[in-house]
Amino acid sequence: MNNLSDFGLIGLAVMGQNLVLNVESRGFQVSVYNRTGDATDAFVAAHADKKLVPTHTVAEFVQSLSKPRRVMLMVKAGAAVDAVIEQLIPLLDANDIVIDGGNSLFTDTERRDAWLTAKGFRFIGAGVSGGEEGARKGPSIMPGGPASSWEAMRPIFESIAAKVDGAPCVMHIGPGGAGHYVKMIHNGIEYGDMQLICEAYSLFKAAGMTADEMADVFDAWNEGDLHSYLIQITGKALRQRDPETGQPMVDLILDKAGQKGTGQWTLMNAADNAVVVSTINAAVEARVLSSMKALRVAASSQLSGPEATLEVDRQQLIAQVHDALYASKVLSYAQGLDLMRTMSDKKDWALDLGGIASIWRGGCIIRARFLNHITEAYRADPTLPHLMLAPFFKNLLNTNQQAWREVVALAASHGIPVPAFSASLSYFDSLRTERLSANLLQAQRDFFGAHTYERVDKPAGQWFHTAWPEVIE
Template sequence: MENKSDFGLIGLAVMGQNLVLNVESRGFQVSVYNRTGSVTDEFVSAHPDKKLVGTQSLEEFVQSLARPRKVMIMVKAGGPVDAVIESLIPLLEEGDIIIDGGNSLYTDTERRDAWLEKEGLRFIGAGVSGGEEGARKGPSIMPGGPESTWDVMKPIFESISAKVDGEACVTHIGPGGAGHYVKMIHNGIEYGDMQLICEAYSIFKAAGFTAEELAAVFTEWNNGDLESYLIQITAEIFKQNDPETGAPIVDVILDTAGQKGTGRWTIMNAVENAVVISTINAAVEARILSSMKEKRVDASTQLEGPKVELSVEKAALVDKVRDALYASKIISYAQGLDLIATTGEQKGWNLDLAAIAAIWRGGCIIRARFLNRITDAYRNNAELSNLMLDPFFKDVLNKNQQNWREVVALAVSNGIPVPAFSASLGYYDSYRNERLSANLLQAQRDFFGAHTYERTDKPRGEFFHTDWPEVID
């Protein structure tokens, strides 16, 4: 084949197809391969005017690519990625690049990076956010791997990514698994964002808001500080009616949520690194509880709760819930970024939180107006210990905290579950308290296990033990 392709992609599901069309639209010729050959033929024939090269074998696919070959894998995370890599290794040559664009666990990415380095090949674990639309029009991309490999991929990645204020929503995150790690935490923050919006919806529903009223509320919010992709699509959801019943579509959707694993991975990583991400944790647990539909239906006939009496005037309730949502949203991002910073420091990745926030401003699912503020916060102070302490966000939290409390109290007193709102407020109050009740906890630990404790009247780092009285059962 005389005219070699600039880029190759394996895995022609919807995300893969849209990424191919995006790359091709930027002036690159793209080779494609899918395990089911008919999918390849149908995709290429559906776009006769595009610079696409369909291949029916991995050998043909590899030979169609210009060197250094750039091969992006878009298949299901886990074993399928390893299987494709295994098949590619004998066909590639030294210096060729494999890119995993799926939602792989970052430790798998680190393992594959070491594996391929021994084979003389280069590897990039690239988180890609934005869904089908983002893949086609411009996603946020989070690539990890060697700096030299990023330099080779930079022209393609920058051309296909979303743009905000002239800046491409892609940057070299760091070595090894850093890219997939940041994408994992991005997804955890996304879980928190979505759950917080759902809890606002629960409160409004309990207050008797119609779908039309809800659409108006979220449309208004999307014109203010809460402007984001998730708020925007939520407004659109409330506008849609079910063609079969005529009811709002949201009312006929079963209340059981799915998840693909990145939220759980985020929680497990936070526990390993001793970082609090209570908002994200509450969001993941809410999805798990939602899946227990039959058990919840049974429990609803046996366990009592209060009579719902929301006497707040609707306009006032909208303002209070908006403030609670904004404050809780700040907490979700603060926790996610704290986890990124902590792991990055432990791994020696030298992560740039300002650059990470900047590439989330466009293309990705959590894109939002206030990511500009987060970007500015870390550009102004790269050593910021917690996003809550940035002057802008500190002022928002101080201003919103009273309405935030009233919303949580209102929900709890009416039996409306708001686990993410509550967890966010609990984190805020714990973080801002000079003295917590852990002194009693430490006394308990010393009592039953002689774990010792520090004293308020002695220098930090000195430990003491009390000879506690014997307790007889």
């Protein structure tokens, strides 16, 4: 092995370990450090044939790296990242590069970028998507920060990233916190996508389909225009059997969903920027409601409603749910892209939405065949105001909407909750409606608060107030 390593990684949890093995497999020597030394030794011992350098103090770790040092952190987002950076600062030299590869909030990344830049160091906030399998075989990587830092990391990032049509699924996203911001939106889209698939599952279950029958449907869908990582793993999950009972594994899993915060961050950012992400919002709320298990059990015996059983033609249902799922999935992506476009304009990030869609085609959790169409849409018109208006997606939504409406109506009439399907359809209908009911809302606001309003028969920008009648109690 060489005296000094090409790359160093701090944090040997599952993602960190797999990224190290990925980097090493591309011909780089890697130094590793973990807060608990036993974990470092066990990891290196388990891969004795690899070019790995174990270190047991932060100082030893830093000294083991060639200059400019390239240090990647894979530690829990939040205070832990700041604590590790505090340890590194006295040991680094000017122009050394620190990369935060965790799911950090983009505003924390902007703060750390300013902090380290002022001290003469370089900082990259890099979103990494793909789970442990992606980390080992090739993730999608979304690095933000100075272009010079990207160029210094480019050989490693491009070598370890997933490849689609020979192109690596990594690009320089933009300055400051842009990389972690795009990863946050990726995760928000992921929330929407997963919830929509779960609602399709609920409809099939209400129709009496077995787990294996549903797995067959998802496997078939994965061969067509719904081809995606999440559709693929859904089929595999439904087919999995519990070795202890022989039952479908999915039937034994408690219906309480977890979350790590990126979906909620997306909602908060959308609210701050007055951007509607109703599909993603419905997905986040669905997870919150799932966590209220005790209340739901109590309510189920006290609140009445129709029996959630569908007596329908299964093949027709499968075809309708396919179309509703496809249309709704498109809106999850469209809303995320709309939020990215808004933030890009606000922060002057110059985000390349077509390029971002392109690097999401491989490695990441939301990789899907129709990302090719998203990439093409923004390549054809970089100023596209909304993905729904691109020719391919406009035609798809117009074609699929009848099945979409029938699925939402069927679910509502049978008491089957499909919040993300419903929110997606309402978003579609609201956006395509030339005149909404907000005229009455403006009348209400002016009535109780003299907030004024514009008129359809007067030039835009002129504001009016009406002397409304007095309310008599």
